Amino acid sequence: MERPIFSIQWHITTDCEQRCTHCYLFNSQESEKEIKGEKNINFQKLKMIANDMANSCRKLKARPRVSLTGGNPVLHPNFWDLLGYLKELNIKVHIMGNPFNVTDKLAKKLLKLGISKYQLSLDGMEKTHDVFRKPGSFLTTVEACNVLQRNGIAVSIMSTVSKINANEIPELIDFVVGLKVKGYSFARYCPNNKNTDNMFTPEEYKKFLGNVWQSYCRHLNGGTNFILKDHLWTLFLAEKGIFSPKDTGGIVVDGCGLGVSHLSVLADGVVFACRRFKSPVGKVPDQSLYDIFLNQNMNQYRDFSKLEKCSKCELLYYCRGCMAVTYGSTNNWMKADPQCWKVIS
Secondary structure, X not given: OOOXXXXXXXXXXXXXXXXXXXXXXXXXXXXXXXXXXXXXXXXXXXXXXXXXXXXXHHHOOOEEEEEEEOOOHHHOOOHHHHHXXXXXXXXXXXXXXXXXXXXXXXXXXXXXXXXXXXXXXXXXXXXXXXXXXXXXXHHHHHHHHHHHHHOOOEEEEEEEEOOOOHHHHHHHHHHHHHOOOOEEEEEEOOOOOOOOOOOOOHHHHHHHXXXXXXXXXXXXXXXXXEOXXXXXXXXXXXXXXXXXXXXXXXXXXXXXXXXXXXXXXXXXXXXXOOOOOOOEEEEOOOOOHHHHHXXXXXXXXXXXXXXXXXXXXXXXXXXXOOHHHHHHHHOOOOOOOOOOOOOOO
């Protein structure tokens, strides 16, 4: 039996060419304090953390899957050294970056070091995306897709969705399928500083999922895999009769990986249970990821009885909504997901 995957999102730098309007690194007071600290861990510490990732996952009887991100991870002065070391450790690595600095030379070097997947972002069509990210970044992203793909690296496109860009997502799906990207997914806008003006109501979000589902169905044979990243897809599919929950005996089958199969490591070594909201649980390399994952700070996120709405739902072990969106809206991750439309009596 193949070992389960343990996912680690590793922010190796806070350096970035952009200041995206919805980025959790640059648009909250807490994050501004974070990035004034250590921006790039030195290579010796990076190696220590990488060794610990391999050892901790071995002890957890899981396969490590590391998503290197930032900031823009390629800006770290030891980016290439780290990739080589992770390859020596036989750790599967994906890159989550931006399109700047993506060249044929970079792509060829990535492929030699075992990188087969690169995630880029498009948050709407050109005008909308460039407002969110940076003028010119839409066309730069399209060119980066072409560069990576012609050099044998699969590209996945990720969108952050809110009421601002929701109407453009079906058109964007048509567009990325035309780019022949390997995968497409989206995540909901996670409010910062409690700015909830651009958030969906539950009814609006359900309608949005319905529109996206129609787009996905139109492109089933288009060569792009549509990843149902948002856990409320489970509720949507259950109501359509496509998915039927079964008694899992209290075992988590799917849904949010918080406290189950995921950790985030920040550029200063602080470990978050989830990077999308303030959830510090330890620090590497001072502590082992294995010890951090099993410590008392993490246990609170595994106590699903604390989830005010989800704990009463038959989809508990398949969904659990998004605690980061909940925290951003209410300052309390245990409250009901603000976009969940299910009525619990």
